[in-house]
Every structure is written in structure tokens, then in C-alpha cells.
Amino acid sequence: xxxxxxxxxxxxxxxxxxxxFIKNCVHSKFxxxxxxxxxxxxxxxxxxxxxxxxxxxxxNVIAVSLPEKQSSKDxxxxxxxxxxxxxCELVVKDITNALESFEVYSAANNIVKxxxxxxxxxxxxxIVLPQNLLEKDQINFYSLIVQNKNGEEVFKGRLSLQDYNSxxxxxxxxxxxxxxxxxxxxxxxxxxxxxTTNRSEYELGNFCKHGDGGVDFEVIxxxxxxxxxxxxxxxxxxxxxxxxxxxxxxxSAFVSDDEFFFSLPxxxxxxxxxxxxxxxxxxxxANLLNLEEEKVKRLYxxxxxxxxxxxxxxxxxxxxxxxxxSCNYAGL
Numbered sequence: 279x280x281x282x283x284x285x286x287x288x289x290x291x292x293x294x295x296x297x298x299f300i301k302n303c304v305h306s307k308f309x310x311x312x313x314x315x316x317x318x319x320x321x322x323x324x325x326x327x328x329x330x331x332x333x334x335x336x337x338n339v340i341a342v343s344l345p346e347k348q349s350s351k352d353x354x355x356x357x358x359x360x361x362x363x364x365x366c367e368l369v370v371k372d373i374t375n376a377l378e379s380f381e382v383y384s385a386a387n388n389i390v391k392x393x394x395x396x397x398x399x400x401x402x403x404x405i406v407l408p409q410n411l412l413e414k415d416q417i418n419f420y421s422l423i424v425q426n427k428n429g430e431e432v433f434k435g436r437l438s439l440q441d442y443n444s445x446x447x448x449x450x451x452x453x454x455x456x457x458x459x460x461x462x463x464x465x466x467x468x469x470x471x472x473x474t475t476n477r478s479e480y481e482l483g484n485f486c487k488h489g490d491g492g493v494d495f496e497v498i499x500x501x502x503x504x505x506x507x508x509x510x511x512x513x514x515x516x517x518x519x520x521x522x523x524x525x526x527x528x529x530s531a532f533v534s535d536d537e538f539f540f541s542l543p544x545x546x547x548x549x550x551x552x553x554x555x556x557x558x559x560x561x562x563x564a565n566l567l568n569l570e571e572e573k574v575k576r577l578y579x580x581x582x583x584x585x586x587x588x589x590x591x592x593x594x595x596x597x598x599x600x601x602x603x604s605c606n607y608a609g610l
Contacts, residue, residue: 283549283566287505289512293329296497300333303495304470312338313472314464316456316490317368318527319343319356321510321519322474326497328364328513330472336366340463344456346374348383348530356519363516369463373455380455386448389441394424394433401426402530404538405437405445411541411580412573418583425531449528453489470494478503478548481555482581483588484539491591502548541580550577 343357361368405420424433473493485491524535553563564571
């Protein structure tokens with residue numbers, strides 16, 4: 279066994295493989311004219327857009343940014359830098375009005391006010407998981423953090439499960455609304471919606487069913503996040519995009535992916551997740567990762583819990599097979 283876990287890509291070979299896959303999906307399998315990519319200004323969507331353009335030509339790819347009033351102001355700025363670097367047009371559709379019609383903001387704000395009564399538009403909020411996963415076992419409970427206009431933390435408290443579910447339900451509407459608009463563009467122009475979920479997210483369930491998980495084909499879901507970074511450098515994605523901290527961008531305060539879901543930096547997460555998914559024993563993984571075995575066991579336990587809690591996201595809706603149904607259609 280190697281003395282370390284290697285996630286190094288042959289980026290040229292990987293690029294060719296993905297380009298062939300995209301062409302096959304769009305032209306041969308689904309017989310569409312191109313692809314639509316939601317561009318967030320993050321590395322996953324930048325790499326996905328670049329690969330789709332290489333496969334299909336920029337004239338056959340629609341890049342769409344879907345900001346709303348709580349989006350990071352940097353998201354649209356970085357989305358434009360991505361499309362400018364790739365020489366393609368960026369379509370911008372603000373979805374604030376749509377989200378207000380769903381009462382997304384008021385639903386989430388009402389929960390926040392239960393914990394911080396003075397909450398108003400001069401404050402922002404996010405929810406986070408405990409960040410000491412390597413050091414001790416943790417229950418995946420969320421805490422609410424409220425910040426003032428200077429970004430200073432003025433409140434932190436543990437959310438009840440019901441209140442967490444209420445905030446999650448509201449923010450999930452954001453992700454699903456984005457997907458509605460992406461499909462509007464796709465169907466109008468006879469194209470497919472390309473997914474931007476990476477393997478680190480997919481394996482552990484960090485995506486929204488019928489939101490960012492509701493796409494026609496996935497471009498990078500076989501690549502761990504650290505491998506996406508490798509491919510980004512190979513594809514000459516702008517350095518400022520590569521350096522940007524990954525975020526779901528669904529709260530009024532900035533929250534990183536590791537704060538919100540993973541509780542680990544990707545350089546540790548990906549190697550441990552590789553060991554876990556390849557059924558490497560905790561003892562061997564500890565040697566490979568240069569970690570104490572107890573820490574590896576803690577990571578494996580957290581991975582298992584996340585997978586158990588989100589496995590349904592990957593499942594097709596259960597149904598009674600027509601072949602096994604008792605109805606007799608012979609007379610129809």
C-alpha cells in the first residue's frame with residue numbers, strides 16, 4: 279500500500295474524458311443543442327462552464343447568474359470574471375421578487391427573531407455546525423449566528439431541530455427557484471441543464487433535491503473538490519476564482535462550506551472520504567493520512583451519519599412497477 283492517498287489527476291486526460299462525456303450526453307443521448315450552466319462565481323461552476331464550452335462551443339452554452347438580495351455582492355462580480363475569461367455572455371436574472379412571493383425572507387427572519395429579538399435588515403445571519411470534528415465526537419446540531427453591519431458576531435445560539443428545519447425549508451426554495459429559471463432557459467433554447475456538484479458534496483449529501491441536485495447531467499460529480507482545483511488550474515480559471523472560499527451563498531451573512539456542512543478543510547476531507555468510500559480500514563487510513571486512528575474513526579462516523587441522513591436525495595421516487603401492477607390493460 280502507498281504511504282499516502284493520492285488524488286492527483288492527469289488533467290489533460292481528464293479534460294478529454296469529460297469533454298467526450300458532455301458531447302455524448304448532449305448530442306447523442308438527449309439530442310439537444312447545448313447546455314445551460316448556473317454560474318455562481320465559485321470554482322465548481324467555473325470549471326463546469328469551461329468544460330461545457332470546450333465540448334460544445336461558447337455559442338451553444340448559456341451561462342446564467344441568478345442573484346437575489348441576500349447573495350454575496352462578490353458572486354455576480356466573480357461570475358462576470360469567469361465568463362469574461364471564457365469569452366462568453368452572462369445572462370443575469372435577479373430572483374428576489376420570486377423569493378419574496380414565496381415569503382422566503384420573512385419565514386427565515388421570523389425564526390431568527392425568536393433567538394435575537396432586535397433582528398432587522400441592519401443585521402445578517404448564518405447557521406453553522408461545530409468546527410472541532412477532529413478533536414471530539416459531535417452531534418450535527420446547528421447554531422445560529424447573527425452579525426451586525428460590521429460583520430461582528432452579536433449573537434450565537436443553538437437552533438432547535440424544528441427551527442433549523444424551518445430555515446432549511448426557506449433556503450431550499452432559493453436553490454429550487456434557481457433551478458426553475460435554469461430550466462426555463464434550457465427548455466426555451468433546446469438545451470440541457472449541466473450540474474455543478476462535486477464528489478465531496480455528492481457522497482455526503484451536500485446538495486438540494488430538485489435544487490442544485492435537479493439537473494440533466496453531472497459534469498464533475500466524480501471529482502473530489504481538491505481534484506476540481508487541479509482541473510481549474512489546468513483550464514486556466516482565473517486565480518481569484520480558485521482562491522475564493524467556497525460557500526452555498528444562501529444566507530445574508532457569509533458562510534463557508536466547511537462551516538455550514540463539512541466541518542473540515544477539503545485537503546483533509548477529501549483524502550479521508552476517499553479512504554472511507556474505498557473501505558480502507560481506520561488503522562490503515564490513519565497511517566496514510568498521518569492522523570491518530572481515533573480521529574479517523576470520528577471522521578468515518580460523521581461520514582456515515584451524513585450519508586444515512588441524506589441517502590434519499592440520490593433515490594428515484596419509489597413507485598409500483600407497471601409490470602407488477604395488478605391492473606389489466608389488455609382491453610384498452
